[in-house]
Amino acid sequence: MEKKLLLGNEAVAQGLYEAGVSVVSSYPGTPSTEITEAVSKYNEIYSEWAPNEKVAMEVAIGASFGGARSFCAMKHVGLNVAADPLYTASYIGVNGGMVCAVADDPGMHSSQNEQDSRRHAIAAKVPMLEPSDSQEALDFTKIAYDLSERYDTPFLLRLSTRISHSRSLVTVSERKEVALKEYKRDVMKNVMMPAMARKAHAKVEDRMDDLTVWADTEAFDLGVNKEELFSDEIGIIAAGSTYVYAREALGEKASYLKLGIVNPLPRKAICDFAKKVKTLYVIEELDDIIETHCIKLGVKVIGREVFSPLGEYNQSIIEKAIFGTKKESVAVECDIPARPPVLCPGCPHRGLYYALKSLNLYVSGDIGCYTLGAQAPLSMMDTCVCMGASVSALHGYNTARGSEAAKKSIAVIGDSTFIHSGITGLIDIVYNKGISTVIVLDNSITGMTGHQNNPLNGKTIKGDPTTAVDLEALAKAIGITNVRVVDPFDIKTTKAVVEEELAKEEPSLVISRRPCALLKNVKHNKALYVEESKCVGCKACLKVGCPAISQKKLENSKTRAVIDANQCLGCGVCVETCRLGAIKTPENN
Amino acid sequence: MNSINILIVGVGGQGTLLASKLMGKIFIDSGLDVKVSEVHGMSQRGGSVVTYVRAGEKVFSPVIDLGEADMMISFEALESARWLPYLKKGGVVISNTAQIDPMPVIMGNAEYPENVLDRISEKGVKVVSADALSLAEQAGSAKAVNIVLLGIAAKQLGFDKEECLNAIRATVPQKTIETNEKAFELGYNL
Numbered sequence: 001m002e003k004k005l006l007l008g009n010e011a012v013a014q015g016l017y018e019a020g021v022s023v024v025s026s027y028p029g030t031p032s033t034e035i036t037e038a039v040s041k042y043n044e045i046y047s048e049w050a051p052n053e054k055v056a057m058e059v060a061i062g063a064s065f066g067g068a069r070s071f072c073a074m075k076h077v078g079l080n081v082a083a084d085p086l087y088t089a090s091y092i093g094v095n096g097g098m099v100c101a102v103a104d105d106p107g108m109h110s111s112q113n114e115q116d117s118r119r120h121a122i123a124a125k126v127p128m129l130e131p132s133d134s135q136e137a138l139d140f141t142k143i144a145y146d147l148s149e150r151y152d153t154p155f156l157l158r159l160s161t162r163i164s165h166s167r168s169l170v171t172v173s174e175r176k177e178v179a180l181k182e183y184k185r186d187v188m189k190n191v192m193m194p195a196m197a198r199k200a201h202a203k204v205e206d207r208m209d210d211l212t213v214w215a216d217t218e219a220f221d222l223g224v225n226k227e228e229l230f231s232d233e234i235g236i237i238a239a240g241s242t243y244v245y246a247r248e249a250l251g252e253k254a255s256y257l258k259l260g261i262v263n264p265l266p267r268k269a270i271c272d273f274a275k276k277v278k279t280l281y282v283i284e285e286l287d288d289i290i291e292t293h294c295i296k297l298g299v300k301v302i303g304r305e306v307f308s309p310l311g312e313y314n315q316s317i318i319e320k321a322i323f324g325t326k327k328e329s330v331a332v333e334c335d336i337p338a339r340p341p342v343l344c345p346g347c348p349h350r351g352l353y354y355a356l357k358s359l360n361l362y363v364s365g366d367i368g369c370y371t372l373g374a375q376a377p378l379s380m381m382d383t384c385v386c387m388g389a390s391v392s393a394l395h396g397y398n399t400a401r402g403s404e405a406a407k408k409s410i411a412v413i414g415d416s417t418f419i420h421s422g423i424t425g426l427i428d429i430v431y432n433k434g435i436s437t438v439i440v441l442d443n444s445i446t447g448m449t450g451h452q453n454n455p456l457n458g459k460t461i462k463g464d465p466t467t468a469v470d471l472e473a474l475a476k477a478i479g480i481t482n483v484r485v486v487d488p489f490d491i492k493t494t495k496a497v498v499e500e501e502l503a504k505e506e507p508s509l510v511i512s513r514r515p516c517a518l519l520k521n522v523k524h525n526k527a528l529y530v531e532e533s534k535c536v537g538c539k540a541c542l543k544v545g546c547p548a549i550s551q552k553k554l555e556n557s558k559t560r561a562v563i564d565a566n567q568c569l570g571c572g573v574c575v576e577t578c579r580l581g582a583i584k585t586p587e588n589n
Numbered sequence: 590m591n592s593i594n595i596l597i598v599g600v601g602g603q604g605t606l607l608a609s610k611l612m613g614k615i616f617i618d619s620g621l622d623v624k625v626s627e628v629h630g631m632s633q634r635g636g637s638v639v640t641y642v643r644a645g646e647k648v649f650s651p652v653i654d655l656g657e658a659d660m661m662i663s664f665e666a667l668e669s670a671r672w673l674p675y676l677k678k679g680g681v682v683i684s685n686t687a688q689i690d691p692m693p694v695i696m697g698n699a700e701y702p703e704n705v706l707d708r709i710s711e712k713g714v715k716v717v718s719a720d721a722l723s724l725a726e727q728a729g730s731a732k733a734v735n736i737v738l739l740g741i742a743a744k745q746l747g748f749d750k751e752e753c754l755n756a757i758r759a760t761v762p763q764k765t766i767e768t769n770e771k772a773f774e775l776g777y778n779l
Contacts, residue, residue: 003617005610005617005625030629033629110629110631162626165627166624166625167624168623169617169622244650247650248648315652315654327677329673331674335700336667337693337694337699338637338691339691339692340636340691341635342635344635375692376692376696448630449630450633539697542696542697545692545695547635547695550694550695
């Protein structure tokens with residue numbers, strides 16, 4: 001059998017392949033994105049990027065109705081968007097097996113909150129498995145399909161940044177084709193109206209009881225749950241990443257109850273394990289779900305008392321909490337400046353933000369690369385909540401503060417985010433006679449998650465040509481008469497157009513259109529340079545916040561701007577900032 | 590070998606992921622269990638990034654914490670200082686001499702510390718530094734900085750040169766093999 005070093009996300013994709021899954025629909029979201037990217041390489045599986053997570057999950061539900069094994073993936077906050085279909089799919093159950101992978105982000109490497117997706121599993125009464133490495137990611141994915149069909153329920157697979165984005169060795173095997181199940185109309189099962197749902201709810205409660213029995217018995221036979229006895233002093237209950245941290249930190253100085261099914265949790269196995277050790281710890285990142293379960297069972301455990309609900313754990317945190325030990329380390333004795341992420345050199349968002357900076361606007365922000373413009377020196381964002389909120393929250397802000405505020409405020413939202421959930425907010429503005437100005441930053445790609453195609457760019461997940469949504473026509477169709485398109489590198493026109501639209505007593509949509517600088521097919525100009533004799537060191541060019549421009553100290557302690565030719569893509573936004581004309585384009589550009 | 594922890598640090602976009610993938614492959618080819626923890630998403634946009642490579646008979650955790658790394662491979666001088674506390678006593682720092690100003694320095698709100706690699710050496714830490722960009726350009730591409738640094742690290746770790754070159758040939762795109770082989774040699778023979 002072949003062994004491969006796979007990311008947790010790639011291992012889930014391999015599991016989908018081996019389990020005979022045939023329909024996959026997802027919306028990108030760190031740290032879940034690579035699952036569906038990896039799936040798109042298999043010709044045996046239909047895969048797509050959906051406009052948002054709710055659509056993705058509904059596609060998976062529909063494919064399950066149709067008899068196929070189906071799948072969707074999303075990040076933790078994506079499951080909020082898809083919660084509506086999930087909670088009722090739980091009542092309906094499945095025809096073909098259905099699994100949804102949800103990737104949490106403890107420590108918020110790339111997210112706006114660190115909610116615990118196990119809460120959704122509990123609330124929706126949907127069973128959830130949680131792997132602790134890539135091999136388990138593959139194995140649990142396959143097990144989830146068998147259980148989904150056996151217990152007539154969708155399954156959740158909980159991942160986290162460390163599991164999704166860590167590589168470990170995986171044994172891969174062949175795909176087992178699964179025939180499409182027969183479709184039969186079954187209104188009592190598949191149409192959820194009150195009379196059917198009352199019966200379904202009772203069925204769901206029974207199902208979760210049955211799965212609790214499974215968690216106490218067969219889960220151990222399959223190695224999904226595991227008891228490892230080394231010590232009768234210290235016992236650890238953990239799942240997913242916290243199990244591997246604990247196993248590394250404590251080795252054979254503790255015994256372990258490793259849980260692979262985190263909803264429902266076993267009962268008997270926990271009570272039995274508790275009797276085998278003197279002191280029992282529950283180690284879980286984020287919420288105290290296992291701990292609360294233990295308390296309900298009357299099992300005495302130590303959890304929140306020594307472990308924080310904040311951020312990501314590691315082996316040292318666990319060692320310190322349990323043994324009080326701390327590792328030695330060295331540090332240099334000087335302040336180390338922070339290095340926050342920034343907009344890339346040549347980024348079209350920089351041009352837009354710089355063009356509008358002097359207008360002193362209230363900027364209702366959204367989720368994407370352009371959120372980075374919130375930081376100095378651009379400082380072009382007042383609020384950022386969730387996908388799509390820029391548009392609807394701007395309408396709320398302007399409704400609260402009146403038309404004068406509306407003439408000094410904008411929403412900024414990316415192309416993919418606008419399709420995800422900005423459209424409905426825009427309809428709200430038009431329908432309710434708002435006068436807000438919304439700017440779509442159309443860089444023809446879903447950027448922050450690492451370049452996924454989307455319904456606006458005319459390419460499928462596999463890069464094949466498809467119908468692109470006509471944004472201008474869409475805006476007009478919903479009743480916006482003021483639709484303008486600007487090039488964000490044309491600073492003067494961009495500023496003038498936005499000022500014109502802000503002045504109108506009508507809603508406007510401005511499309512700031514230029515492809516992401518990192519796209520392979522985007523041609524760049526030659527790197528610019530600073531003519532040192534013209535530069536007086538005024539630092540005006542630094543206000544664009546470009547990582548390619550910095551200042552250097554001369555021998556006479558004066559400073560001059562300098563452009564790093566390895567980073568500069570010649571976009572020219574900084575040229576506009578220099579009143580002395582010191583920033584030059586190389587000849588024969 | 591008991592277990593070995595390698596921290597790979599740099600600035601988002603510098604190519605740290607390929608270096609960690611290759612390092613992982615070299616360890617696997619030598620029969621060890623391996624875990625590599627990568628950074629995707631937001632920090633890749635010019636932020637400080639860290640990748641962990643861990644190898645041994647059996648590796649549980651994919652992360653390396655303070656005082657645990659045997660070696661740090663750093664793509665940028667300031668990042669060497671930032672992540673230094675992760676190095677264990679007696680650990681080695683392989684560092685590019687390149688300096689990339691972070692935004693607070695560009696804006697004049699913070700100072701880039703002077704002689705930052707010397708400050709690390711003064712702490713009694715072994716530092717092997719090189720202008721990896723010049724060497725990469727000499728090999729044929731500025732993008733080969735990661736392979737130059739990998740070459741230096743491989744020498745320090747006592748890796749077999751041929752085995753490393755095989756891992757490189759099996760991983761990088763066909764048309765870049767020659768450049769990457771040269772880059773590796775320049776680092777290895779430094």
